[in-house]
Amino acid sequence: MAKADILGESLWDAYSDKVTTLMNNPLHQGEIFEADAQARGHKLIVADFGAESCGDAVRLYWEIDSKTDTIVNSKFKSFGCGTAIASSDVMTELCIGKTVAQAVKITNIDVEMALRDDPDTPAVPPQKMHCSVMAYDVIKKAAGLYMGVDSESFEEEIIVCECARVSLKTLQEVIKLNDLTTIEQITDYTKAGGFCKSCIKPGGHEEREYYLVDILRDTRREMDEEKMKAAADASASGESKFEDMTLVQQIKAVDAIIDDSVRQFLVMDGGDMEVIDIKPTDEYIDIYIRYLGACNGCASSATGTLYAIESTLKEKLSSNIRVLPI
Amino acid sequence: MQVYLDNNATTMVDPLVVQEMMPFFSEIYGNPNSLHKFGTASHPAISKAIDQVYTALNASDEDDIIFTGCATESNNWVLQSIFTDYIVNGDKNHIITSEVEHPSILSTCKFLEEQGVKVTYLPVNDQGIVEAETLRGFITEKTALVSIMWASNETGMIFPIAEIGEICKEKGVLFHSDAVQAVGKIRVDLQKVHVDFLSMSAHKFHGPKGVGALYIKNSQALTPLLHGGEQMRGRRSGTLNVAYIVGMGKAIELATQDIEITGAKIREKRDRLEDALVELSDTFVVGDRWNRTPNTILISIRGVEGEGMLWDLNNGQIGASTGSACASEDLEANTVMLAIGADNELAHTGIRLSLSRFTTDEEIDYTINHFKEAVARLRAISSSFAKQQPTVGGEVQECELHH
Numbered sequence: 001m002a003k004a005d006i007l008g009e010s011l012w013d014a015y016s017d018k019v020t021t022l023m024n025n026p027l028h029q030g031e032i033f034e035a036d037a038q039a040r041g042h043k044l045i046v047a048d049f050g051a052e053s054c055g056d057a058v059r060l061y062w063e064i065d066s067k068t069d070t071i072v073n074s075k076f077k078s079f080g081c082g083t084a085i086a087s088s089d090v091m092t093e094l095c096i097g098k099t100v101a102q103a104v105k106i107t108n109i110d111v112e113m114a115l116r117d118d119p120d121t122p123a124v125p126p127q128k129m130h131c132s133v134m135a136y137d138v139i140k141k142a143a144g145l146y147m148g149v150d151s152e153s154f155e156e157e158i159i160v161c162e163c164a165r166v167s168l169k170t171l172q173e174v175i176k177l178n179d180l181t182t183i184e185q186i187t188d189y190t191k192a193g194g195f196c197k198s199c200i201k202p203g204g205h206e207e208r209e210y211y212l213v214d215i216l217r218d219t220r221r222e223m224d225e226e227k228m229k230a231a232a233d234a235s236a237s238g239e240s241k242f243e244d245m246t247l248v249q250q251i252k253a254v255d256a257i258i259d260d261s262v263r264q265f266l267v268m269d270g271g272d273m274e275v276i277d278i279k280p281t282d283e284y285i286d287i288y289i290r291y292l293g294a295c296n297g298c299a300s301s302a303t304g305t306l307y308a309i310e311s312t313l314k315e316k317l318s319s320n321i322r323v324l325p326i
Numbered sequence: 327m328q329v330y331l332d333n334n335a336t337t338m339v340d341p342l343v344v345q346e347m348m349p350f351f352s353e354i355y356g357n358p359n360s361l362h363k364f365g366t367a368s369h370p371a372i373s374k375a376i377d378q379v380y381t382a383l384n385a386s387d388e389d390d391i392i393f394t395g396c397a398t399e400s401n402n403w404v405l406q407s408i409f410t411d412y413i414v415n416g417d418k419n420h421i422i423t424s425e426v427e428h429p430s431i432l433s434t435c436k437f438l439e440e441q442g443v444k445v446t447y448l449p450v451n452d453q454g455i456v457e458a459e460t461l462r463g464f465i466t467e468k469t470a471l472v473s474i475m476w477a478s479n480e481t482g483m484i485f486p487i488a489e490i491g492e493i494c495k496e497k498g499v500l501f502h503s504d505a506v507q508a509v510g511k512i513r514v515d516l517q518k519v520h521v522d523f524l525s526m527s528a529h530k531f532h533g534p535k536g537v538g539a540l541y542i543k544n545s546q547a548l549t550p551l552l553h554g555g556e557q558m559r560g561r562r563s564g565t566l567n568v569a570y571i572v573g574m575g576k577a578i579e580l581a582t583q584d585i586e587i588t589g590a591k592i593r594e595k596r597d598r599l600e601d602a603l604v605e606l607s608d609t610f611v612v613g614d615r616w617n618r619t620p621n622t623i624l625i626s627i628r629g630v631e632g633e634g635m636l637w638d639l640n641n642g643q644i645g646a647s648t649g650s651a652c653a654s655e656d657l658e659a660n661t662v663m664l665a666i667g668a669d670n671e672l673a674h675t676g677i678r679l680s681l682s683r684f685t686t687d688e689e690i691d692y693t694i695n696h697f698k699e700a701v702a703r704l705r706a707i708s709s710s711f712a713k714q715q716p717t718v719g720g721e722v723q724e725c726e727l728h729h
Contacts, residue, residue: 055631078708
């Protein structure tokens with residue numbers, strides 16, 4: 001929210017002139033009947049998408065010359081708002097003259113672009129972007145009917161945000177590459193979730209298979225796992241810096257050094273020690289230890305012995321280590 | 327011709343009201359709290375406005391009617407302060423409301439739920455109203471407040487406020503009514519019904535926007551929402567909005583002095599419009615008209631999507647609504663239509679037409695013509711009326727989108 005958002009937009013003023021014109025006078029509104037198409041030696045395909053109960057429904061008609069698989073004529077019927085009617089109209093326009101294989105490549109982005117008055121200004125406000133997605137969906141359905149295949153087979157990748165056509169793979173990559181942590185960042189980087197918002201989380205305009213919140217959480221978890229695995233591998237091969245280790249790895253490393261080079265001398269004098277905690281501060285990595293047995297209360301435990309433990313750990317692990325007996 | 331049929335969203339300020347307000351901008355502009363004559367000069371006009379509001383609602387002198395910024399403030403005040411007084415600082419934890427209230431009630435209830443309050447949203451019947459007896463079973467000893475609207479903004483349906491008030495009185499539970507759509511449209515007589523708190527807003531009855539009121543029975547305790555300079559005896563701080571209070575007084579007087587006569591005239595035009603529109607096939611109007619505010623029609627037109635219809639009406643210079651004006655930009659199904667159990671598909675086809683005492687017969691004639699033309703055009707485009715059936719496999723079984 002800022003100054004420009006205080007009043008809020010006027011929905012209809014955000015429509016392009018083309019949307020307004022086509023809503024008022026759609027050019028390809030109407031029906032093509034089976035008998036007429038047959039008489040012309042063509043095949044008719046009619047596909048529905050959406051339903052009145054969703055608030056949006058479209059019926060697409062394709063008259064196809066089966067010798068060339070070309071869509072020779074196309075019409076639509078629509079139960080919907082102005083942008084739904086205008087999107088459907090432009091969709092039929094884009095289909096006419098194309099082969100079915102070409103038509104199936106038409107996306108909602110193409111439909112929305114075709115509705116723009118100038119290439120840089122969106123034709124519809126973000127929340128209306130889903131109207132053009134319906135155009136894309138009904139084309140796939142019609143093509144599936146004509147080709148006798150499942151319409152899902154035209155989708156080569158998993159599309160998470162239909163409005164901006166952003167795939168699952170792209171989202172995962174962008175999150176990882178840019179170390180994104182919020183949905184807002186994802187929208188800034190990819191535009192996903194910036195339109196009808198259905199893909200952000202469950203409960204939006206449309207039910208989705210994938211939601212940005214889940215993708216973000218799962219990708220972050222994957223990133224953490226990768227990071228930990230890398231740290232574990234590095235630590236196992238002895239290449240890892242103490243500072244970069246996870247806490248558990250640090251404790252293990254400290255214990256290993258103590259077992260190797262310290263404990264035997266303490267045990268000789270009837271004492272022992274344990275590591276209580278490791279805490280990185282701005283200046284040091286503090287290792288809290290507790291003396292056991294004879295060490296407890298021994299005069300040198302605060303001087304010579306402590307110095308010996310600290311310098312061993314410093315030498316073997318990190319010069320930033322400070323040992324604090326408690 | 328230009329026709330405004332969205333009077334449940336807001337109304338034109340009556341020119342007589344504007345005239346009454348004018349002196350209080352640049353002539354009598356003192357702060358009524360000041361001791362000097364600049365301040366006290368406005369006192370007679372404010373006293374008159376107070377009288378006008380008390381008279382219009384038939385309130386007792388022992389009751390308080392406190393001017394607020396709007397009905398949203400009045401509604402928030404009641405809910406949030408009942409929360410403070412009876413839930414945080416008391417042993418109650420429950421509020422009852424209905425599922426069709428205005429967002430200023432529903433969103434506030436959701437907010438209170440986040441604070442741990444239990445809220446019951448009463449269902450409505452096929453008329454879109456809460457039945458009084460439904461309420462009875464939900465009241466417990468933990469119930470702090472019942473908040474039920476007097477009339478629906480979307481359907482105009484009038485709720486059984488007298489019966490609900492009696493049940494609350496019998497059970498010893500506080501009762502608030504959001505009467506924004508009732509005051510100025512139908513008689514609201516506070517001697518005839520038991521209500522503890524009542525919200526109203528001036529701009530719904532030809533007064534200015536930015537002023538409303540909260541009625542508080544017997545001046546009972548209710549923690550203020552706004553703290554500050556102790557105006558209105560500390561019940562609602564903030565310098566008195568003199569011109570607007572004066573305007574509200576005049577507006578409520580004009581709206582209520584002959585309310586039965588004015589209401590009957592509006593009803594006559596409304597009924598004529600409604601009768602003409604239901605001549606169209608596959609339409610229905612929500613709620614029995616005898617139990618509606620006299621100015622409201624919520625009509626469903628099969629095969630015509632609500633926003634598309636608004637668009638065509640707007641092209642014909644007619645201003646209408648798909649439901650609540652506050653919701654007209656979020657494109658969702660009409661919540662009241664869903665609540666009354668209308669088919670899902672009809673919930674996207676609701677158009678609300680709301681008249682006022684300024685609506686003329688010529689405007690009604692114009693609207694009838696244009697409305698029918700718009701329905702004809704949109705039905706010609708509509709997939710709902712298409713004749714050619716889809717190719718086998720091309721049908722849609724059910725809604726693939728989600729609401």
